[in-house]
Amino acid sequence: MLRLVRFNSTKIETQSALADRFSQILEEKLKNDPVISNKLSHQEKLKFESQYSKHLNYLKSENLLNHNKHAKQIANERPWDGTESTKNVNLRMIIDSTPKPKPTRHLKAGARILSAREISSEYKETKSLPNAADNEDNFRELYKERLLGPTMLVNPNSPHTTLNMVNTLASAQINSKIDLTTGRFNDVNMEKVRGKPLTRDHLANATDTNYFINQILNKQDVLPPWIENQQNVNLEIENFRNNIDKSLVNYCKLSGIPEKSELRSIFRSKQLHYCTHKVKLINASIRDYNLQSPSSSFHKIKLNAVEELDGCIDRNYDTLPDNIKELSQNVVYSNTKQGLLSLFDEQKAVKQRRVEKLQFWSSFKKMFREI
Known part of the structure; x- marks a missing residue:
């Protein structure tokens, strides 16, 4: 009786090992066979659609998903559980980061031709106009003195600046009074004038012309x-x-x-x-x-x-x-x-009544009229 029990136990063990091996071979064949794997995936898809048929019908009726294929694909797929490949994750991140195209209305052929003509005419007009860089230069010249000061970005040696205009006028007046042969002034009174040394304290960082112009501006209360x-x-x-x-x-x-x-x-x-x-x-x-x-x-x-x-x-x-x-x-x-x-x-707050005119003659006439 004991031998029979041992024989039956070994037989059951061999049968279970064979069943495991057969099931392993079957699984390998199912994985390697494309036809069977497609059928299994189709079966799983049908199972998923039957399980979530109500939700899928709601997604089909959504207008936003009908115009956006990417959003519709994400809604129909299974939710991600973190086991996806890095390729799919990076692709989804790139697609989500790009801005969605704006919906444009489809125009007819005649309307497109008219818009093309308008664009070409505008291009011809703008081509004849001055360049944008020239407009920026003109704008900078216009507001240069207002924003950056009167002599900022202007050539300091230019005769158009205020200081150099005064300097040239003063030099012309002085040179007209000098005798070129003797090097002295033509005026007789200049012989009695003796020169005095200038105090160089206020002229340490400025020329004589700049100093005197600043003095004039200070006396007249003129400020930049x-x-x-x-x-x-x-x-x-x-x-x-x-x-x-x-x-x-x-x-x-x-x-x-x-x-x-x-x-x-x-x-x-x-x-x-x-x-x-x-x-x-x-x-x-x-x-x-x-x-x-x-x-x-x-x-x-x-x-x-x-x-x-x-x-x-x-x-x-x-x-x-x-x-x-x-x-x-x-x-x-x-x-x-x-x-x-x-x-x-x-x-002051007391109001006085205005004196009215008596109009004596008008009242006297009224008295006689009533009589």
């Missing part, structure tokens, strides 16, 4: 455009900083003076929106000034809203009690002044 713009920018920055200083003092007057770090965070949360908008406008003015200034050494650095708020606290934190006291005194003084002035202004 970039200097006027510099003064305006400095005034804007000063007013902006004074406003945030006043707002800091007013806040501390109403709610007390906290610690510096706490005050910094609170003040930043309250004033950051206003400061950002105001700094944006001031930076635009600074940019215009930097374009007009003749040298980069005169350029100004643009402001930062957070740094301005922190600088306001650093400037005023130690003197906040004195500033609050001064502000309260100014408020009391202004209120008393307005109260005193209102007593005298009440007389």
Whole structure:
């Protein structure tokens, strides 16, 4: 009986080994045979379509997927699980990064011919016009003096500049009075004139003509455009900083003076929106000034809203009690002044009735008419 059990167990083991080998050979043949593999893939496709038939019908009715083949292909395929090849991944990334073509309306043959004629006529007209580079040069010449100063990018030896025109006129006047034979002036009074040495302190970095022209401009209060713009920018920055200083003092007057770090965070949360908008406008003015200034050494650095708020606290934190006291005194003084002035202004507020004309003769005639 024991021998029979052993024979049956060995027989079962040999049968299972043969079955595994046959199944392995069958799988290898299925993988290598293209016909069978196509049938299996088709069977899996049919199984997938039957399982997700509702979703596929919804995708077929979607108008966006009908016009975009790539999107339709992605929607119909299986979701990626991370085992895809690098070739497919790179191809999908390239396709997704390229912009999608805009849908264009199909034109008829006659409309296309008309558009081609218009394009050709426009090309002929633009070809006869001056080049774009010439237009840029003309624009640069037009705004050169306004943006970069009067003598910037101009030949300094040119007689058309202001300084050299004055210099040539002065030289012509002087040369006309000199006797070429003797080298002296023709005027008799010039013999009595004795020369005096010039002070070279103010002429260290400028010629005589430049110095005297600058003196004339200073006496007549004439300033170049970039200097006027510099003064305006400095005034804007000063007013902006004074406003945030006043707002800091007013806040501390109403709610007390906290610690510096706490005050910094609170003040930043309250004033950051206003400061950002105001700094944006001031930076635009600074940019215009930097374009007009003749040298980069005169350029100004643009402001930062957070740094301005922190600088306001650093400037005023130690003197906040004195500033609050001064502000309260100014408020009391202004209120008393307005109260005193209102007593005298009440007389001006009284309205007087306008004196009417009596018209005596017209009233006298009416009396006789009634009789």
